[in-house]
Amino acid sequence: xxxxxxxxxxxxxxxxxxxxxxxxxxxxxxxxxxxxxxxxxxxxxxxxxxxxxxxxxxxxxxxxxxxxxxxxxxxxxxxxxxxxxxxxxxxxxxxxxxxxxxxxxxxxxxxxxxxxxxxxxxxxxxxxxxxxxxxxxxxxxxxxxxxxxxxxxxxxxxxxxxxxxxxxxxxxxxxxxxxxxxxxxxxxxxxxxxxxxxxxxxxxxxxxxxxxxxxxxxxxxxxxxxxxxxxxxxxxxxxxxxxxxxxxxxxxxxxxxxxxxxxxxxxxxxxxxxxxxxxxxxxxxxxxxxxxxxxxxxxxxxxxxxxxxxxxxxxxxxxxxxx
Numbered sequence: 001x002x003x004x005x006x007x008x009x010x011x012x013x014x015x016x017x018x019x020x021x022x023x024x025x026x027x028x029x030x031x032x033x034x035x036x037x038x039x040x041x042x043x044x045x046x047x048x049x050x051x052x053x054x055x056x057x058x059x060x061x062x063x064x065x066x067x068x069x070x071x072x073x074x075x076x077x078x079x080x081x082x083x084x085x086x087x088x089x090x091x092x093x094x095x096x097x098x099x100x101x102x103x104x105x106x107x108x109x110x111x112x113x114x115x116x117x118x119x120x121x122x123x124x125x126x127x128x129x130x131x132x133x134x135x136x137x138x139x140x141x142x143x144x145x146x147x148x149x150x151x152x153x154x155x156x157x158x159x160x161x162x163x164x165x166x167x168x169x170x171x172x173x174x175x176x177x178x179x180x181x182x183x184x185x186x187x188x189x190x191x192x193x194x195x196x197x198x199x200x201x202x203x204x205x206x207x208x209x210x211x212x213x214x215x216x217x218x219x220x221x222x223x224x225x226x227x228x229x230x231x232x233x234x235x236x237x238x239x240x241x242x243x244x245x246x247x248x249x250x251x252x253x254x255x256x257x258x259x260x261x262x263x264x265x266x267x268x269x270x271x272x273x274x275x276x277x278x279x280x281x282x283x284x285x286x287x288x289x290x291x292x293x294x295x296x297x298x299x300x301x302x303x304x305x306x307x308x309x310x311x312x313x314x315x316x317x318x319x320x321x322x323x
Contacts, residue, residue: 007037010050010091014039017086025050033058038096047096048085059089066092068180075132080125105192105212106203115212122190123219130187131229183231187238188246189213196243196250197264198257 007025015022018041025037035052053059066084073083083095107115188194192201193209193216201207217239224232251261280299284291 006052006090007050010052011039013088014050014086014093033061049082049094049096050091051094052091062092063087072129072132076128079128104202105209107207107209108204116215119212119216120219123216123223127220127223127227127235130183130235131227131231183234184238184245185249187235188242188249189216189239191250194243194246196247196257197260198254199250 011022011025020042022039023042025039027038029036033054035054037050037052039048039050040046041048051062053062066087069081069084072079072081080097082097085093085095087093105115110118191199193212195208195210195213217236220239221236224236247257247261247265251258280296284296290296
């Protein structure tokens, strides 16, 4: 855990900055890249979270994430995302969002009525996000990213990994992986209802969420129909046909999804061998140190196993032909 003297110095600094006497921080936890503590404001009753980066790389990611969060709050003040209260090179302080994580989107545990209510809340949130003045924001939702209370969606947060401990502090935010991307890349279903092959949602293997996707699409279409935003119609169309884009995108990030993608979308299809050779050859001609990289070698082997893709990417003749 973060050094106690460092934490004490931060509390002292915050007390001076906000002219209040903060009590001792509580509910500590350690994520993949940050230490997180909660502090209670003595006069307004709010709870804040202090995030302390573990290293310089985590700090740089945090800087990017908080910049996006500030932008979103400025453009869409009513979005259910936490306020950034202050930031330094060592730490950042956020509003603490109430509610509990949905955990897993399981139709055996969440009733139809409950799921529809949550999806209605998501529809409002997503439409506001997707119509936010450019640049637009996109990230990959999991059920851990959505906070709910008795009234529905209470807030959303983004995790770089499943790095938050599941106790009373598992609602602390982490926007470090948020990014601005073009609209077709931004508009997709939350992963917990997307039914992307290889995506692990920790529910029954045969449990699918086509009805939930359709409900979300209809909810967003209703909002879009009442909106005069120039992208309203495009949003409904992009969401209705986003599966292939989302499947491909996730196949670049998840090994298991990638294996499903090769099996269902590439295996047995006609693949231009020369194009494959040239693409990887050109890459390795620039990054020669990666020619024996285990990941590159594993990629070569996987491609060899795919029917009709018997290419020798690592052959010197192919590398020199594009150098």
